[in-house]
Amino acid sequence: MTETAVYAAGGVVWRIVDGKLRVLLIHRTKYRDVTLPKGKVDPGEMLAETAAREIHEETGIRVALGVPVGVSRYRLPSKRTKIVHYWAAEATDAAIRASAFVPNKEIAALEWVSTKKALARLSYPVDVEILEYFAGLVEQGVLGTFPLIVLRHGKALGREEWDGEDAERPLASRGKKQSQAIVGPLLAFGARKLISSPAVRCVATLEPLSAILGRKIHTTKRISQDAWEDGASDARTVVGERVRARKPAVLCSHGPVLPELLTEIALATGTLRGSYLGSASALDPAAFSVVHLSANNPGSGIVAIETHLPKV
Structure with a gap:
């Protein structure tokens, strides 16, 4: 701007x-x-x-x-x-x-x-x-759509500042502010289903939105960084469930996992892969990409992708 x-x-x-x-x-x-x-x-x-x-x-x-x-x-x-x-x-x-x-x-x-x-x-x-x-x-014929929102967790404490398990690493002060700042825009896209890596920094990023919606955060190791590092992540299953549900959802995960999530959305909807997926998955902390899919025919491909950066 x-x-x-x-x-x-x-x-x-x-x-x-x-x-x-x-x-x-x-x-x-x-x-x-x-x-x-x-x-x-x-x-x-x-x-x-x-x-x-x-x-x-x-x-x-x-x-x-x-x-x-x-x-x-x-x-x-x-x-x-x-x-x-x-x-x-x-x-x-x-x-x-x-x-x-x-x-x-x-x-x-x-x-x-x-x-x-x-x-x-x-x-x-x-x-x-x-x-x-x-x-x-x-x-x-792509007017009626639903969004899958791929969200990177907010700014966390640096690894050098944390002695415990990486999955327990909390949000930094800035990350907490970011988690509040993204509530409004996520609500604007009709976010309802909240799915997260079990890592503390991911769950904490969704907690303010969860409180406003009165909806539970569903955690899954399939999109955790630990699973990704072990070669055991499974973005395909998570994405497949959300595409079949045809309901607005937020998927909160980690930088290394985001490309897998975007790629699986493309594969699940028959969309040609390209450099746009890299741009949509290269997110800063608390940034998110909204992937719009046809509600009548999700398999017809991605209708649009847009990326939003937090103002914090």
């Missing part, structure tokens, strides 16, 4: 009504325009967290983010560049029923329309470009 740019995030919110796709437009009061829900990043936020928060604040609808659908850039009157990251986001029936939206001084109205009508009504070319990319995904 550059200091001169203004960063924001939002989404193309969609739902199926009577078998037909509808997308959500917002009519803004002050600007008298029609646009997509979005807003500026708050201090300390990661972009995905911003997108989910802003969609909820502007529409009253809580969403889990799907695939990324593009980045728009334009000049503000202040001459600064505004950079907006967008994700597709399904609005479930339950989320819509729970919405308490009423017209206000910022948002005059919400409107669900076909993609074709939305393209004609949007006020800005940059929004049209985002929606056109989204429409392309729809045509490819």
Whole structure:
């Protein structure tokens, strides 16, 4: 990120009504325009967290983010560049029923329309470009997705600072802060199932998220560093279970194990392997890669991969 740019995030919110796709437009009061829900990043936020928060604040609808659908850039009157990251986001029936939206001084109205009508009504070319990319995904039949999130544990105490077993090595002070910082963005992607190496530093990285969700952390030696060093790791079994389940999941493991996890996701979904897997698995402490897979046909390949770095 550059200091001169203004960063924001939002989404193309969609739902199926009577078998037909509808997308959500917002009519803004002050600007008298029609646009997509979005807003500026708050201090300390990661972009995905911003997108989910802003969609909820502007529409009253809580969403889990799907695939990324593009980045728009334009000049503000202040001459600064505004950079907006967008994700597709399904609005479930339950989320819509729970919405308490009423017209206000910022948002005059919400409107669900076909993609074709939305393209004609949007006020800005940059929004049209985002929606056109989204429409392309729809045509490819990969709109409904679920994420497998591969997470490296937070910063741990150095080996030279620890006398006990390596698996017992705890998070450093920075690692504890990182474990808190990633809760929001992991929630933004709808994280539900929590799977971890038994190592203390991995489990501790997921504990703040576990507490918020009220969900247990499931540990497995199959993705532990000890098993990897012994040649006994088994990422294939862990990944296979998650792909078949077709539910959002977080897999928290160690640097050396991450390439195996990403490779097995590619193999399990019939995706060609390439250098992108190396980039997605070369993660700093508490960074994570979100692998988006088709909910209807996971075997059709990886739809998208995105990597996020903690702001700590």
